[in-house]
Structure formats: C-alpha cells, structure tokens
Amino acid sequence: MSPLFLFPHVLLYNIGMRVPSYFTNHHKELLAIAAMKGSSVYENEFNKLSNLKIFRKENNKPNVSLNDIFRFGWNSFKNKHINLLRDSIIKNVEAMIDCRDLSKGYLFYECTKCDNFHMTGFSCKSRFCSSCGHKYRDERSLNIQKKLINVPHRHFVFSLPFDLRPYFWKCRALFDVLFLSVSEAFDMTLNKSRKDKRDDRKVGYAAFLHTAGRSLNMHPHLHVLLAECTIDRFGKRKRQFYFPFERLRKTFMYRFLSNANEAIKKTTDNSLYRDFNILRTKILKQYKDGFYIHGPKLDGKTNQLKSAKDTADYIARYASHPSISEHNILELNKDNNTVTWRYEPHETPGEIVTIEESVYSFIGKLIRHIPDSKTHVLRYFGFYANRASRRLKLECRLVKVSFISLKKRNLSWRIMIMNTFKYNPILCHCGETMTLNINLSYFGDYERRPGYG
Secondary structure (H helix, E strand, O other), X not given: OOHHHXXXXXXXXXXXXXXXXXXXHHHHHHHHHHHOOOHHHHHHHHHHHHOOHHXXXXXXXXXXXXXXXXXXXXXXXXHHHHXXXXXXXXXXXXXXXXXXXXXXXXXXXXXXXXXXXXXXXOOOOOOOOHHHHHHHHHHHHHHHHHHOEOOOEEEEEEOOOHHHOOHHHHOOOHHHHHHHHHHHHHHHHOOOOHHHHHOOOEEEEEEEEEEEOOOOOEEEEEEEEEEEEEXXXXXXXXXXXXXXXXXXXXXXXXXXHHHHHHHHHHHOOHHHHHHXXXXXXXXXXXXXXXXXXXXXXXXXXXXXXXXXXXHHHHHHHHOOOOOOOHHHEEEEEOOOOEEEEXXXXXXXXXXXXXXXXXXXXXXXXXXXXXXXXXXXXXXXXXXXXXXXXXHHOOOOEOOOHHHHHHHHHOOOHHHHHHHHHOOOOOEOOOOOEOEEOHHHOEOOOOOOOXXXX
C-alpha cells in the first residue's frame, strides 16, 4: 500500500480537498480513494459520510429523531395506556419504529469492482414517520397541483373557539362535521341566484384538516385552497372575486354548531350532549360576528404564500407528517426520561419557546393527532371533487400533466436522497454505481404497512 494511504489526510490536503477534523482515519481513507476517481465522486462520498448519524451534531443537523424517542419510551407508554389507544395509533407508531429496520427486511446493492455494498431497509409508509411523510407530502402536493386550474386562488383558514376544541377528542365524528360545515357555508353564501342554481354553478376547492397548533395543543382547523371562479354544468367559467366574509363567518358558525349538536347526540352519552348544548348557547351569545375565517389573496403581499402551488406545498406539509419537525427536538435525556423541544408561537413571531417535559407526556401530545385509518384529511369539493371531474375537461390546468409525471418519477428513494442530502447512496467510493442483488436481499418477516388516512 502507498505510504499516502497510511496517512490519507496527507493525500487529501495535497490535492486541495477539505477534510473535517472529526472524520476517523477509515473515513479519510474512503475519501482519499474517492478523490482519486474525481471531484464528483469525492463530493458524493463526502456528503454521504457527513450525513452519518455520528457526524450530524458536528454539522449542526438534528441528532434526535422521533424514532429515537419512540424506541426509548413507546413500550412503557403503551403498556400503561393500552386501553386508551386507538388501533390506528398503535399501527402507525409501531410501523414508524420499524421503518428502515434491517432486521425486518432490506434491499442489497453491491459494487462489481470492489467489495463495498449498501443495504437499504424497507420504509413503513406511515405519515407519522418523518422520513416517509416527506415523500407522502410531495406526492400529495403534486396530486393537488394536478387538479388545479389556471385561475387565481385564495387560501382560507376556518378555525373554532378554544372551548369547542376538546369535544373533538371526545367525539371524533366532529372532524367530518367540520368538513361538512365548511362545505355548507360556501354553498349557502355563494351563487345564490336562481340562474346559478339552475345551471348548477359551483366553486372548486380542496380542504385540509390540521389538528395541532405549533405548541402541539388541540387546535382542529381547516385550510382551504379555493379557485376564484365558478363552473356550471355546461363547463362555462365565471370569475368569483367577491366573498361575503361576514355572512360566511356566521353561516359557518351556525352550521357547525347545528351539525355538531346532531353528531354528539347520535354518537356520545347524554352528559356530553347536555354539556355541549350549554356551551352552544353561550357561544351563540359570545360570537355574534361568527367564527374566525381568514382568506387572503395569494399575491405575496398580504402573506408569504405567493401562489396556489406554494399553498399546496404548505398545507400538504402539515397534513403529511408528525405535528413537530425533528429540527425542533433539541435533546432526549434518557437518564431523566425527558425531551427538550421548541416552537415559535403564532402570536409572537420571532420568539422561541423551549419546553422540557416527560418523554411520555411528549409522546401523548403527538399520537393524539394521528387520525383513524379511514379518516381522509384532504377532501375535494365543488368542481374539484372527483365525481365532478367532467367539469374540468376543457379547463386549462395550472400545471402540465407531463410536469407532474416527471416530478413523480423523481420521488424514488434514491433521487429524494440526492435532492435532500446531495449524495447518491449507491455510488461507491471507487466510482462504480452499485447494482441490486435480489438473491442477497432479505424480505423475511417484514410487512410493509400502509399509512393512515
């Protein structure tokens, strides 16, 4: 062996390559081999090594994952609260814990020029998983963009008073009620003329359910991406630029309270029904202007969202992964059974609130936002509804179908790693692209579990 490979950092310094001080001699030797194959191979190997978990702290990247936290505390939490856990919670949490676990199954890639190899574990397909949720978010955003037509859109937010929020966890039918009430509010306030009704004129919108605030509190609300036009049964389009917000707020309030009253009466006990009726009377007196509705134009002037595509990405992101980003998880203290995390309140932008709490308290806050397996957190209405697709045959789409197809092809695990972490996982340090060896892959007892929703 060349003396330089006994001291690989010497070779790297001589050819002008950067070498982090925290790399071991083994890692420096891999970099030295890669450097001899060209700068692109070197950069790929450098980024691959820099993203190893042992080096993530040195690169100022989150070193604590949700997987780490749930592997540590889930079994104890589950044993203590097993009678309170819904099946969808257990299914999604345990799928997330097993995500990319090589003991459950893997694909084996080998280099034909050297003895190097790469194994990638199977993904869990759960939106509660930060890794799999990232892909699901991109797929969902593209599916939304595929439906949108080339007209201005508005981003509405329908929210509820604080006193109503706890009822959603006692009566999960209220999530359906929230969608229904928003739909009825639009139907009852827009296109009221006889001609509009005769021509079956409708607006089109996509509604997204979010259940958590930034502090992981209970905050069910709907984000609505609505096209500023209507389409009749003949396919004729008409601009819809005026929205009667005062009437919309009041109609939304009355319809929600009425629908919620019926749902609670049918699905819960009498005591909860009586409590809700008392609260309902109080709210009708207190909120004379209706519930909160925000609906700015997407022009980049009134908010940070400049287009319908931006909004689709924004709201799909929160509907497609856990209620907290792993960048906001600061520390897992296994000795004290605590998690330290942070968030930025909506009310005071720029302020950072840091919370240290029990692992089990943190787990409880997160898992309550996992919906039931048959609950759809994204729903289409009006001319965007699947059953009304005939209305859009002659419409000009916002995004070309060919562009959507290209973007979907880029959602493979290898390309997503390349786009996110800037390295090709199957490019060997010797410069050869590894190939899949099915015979050495392991499928065993691994069961790929579909995500909820």
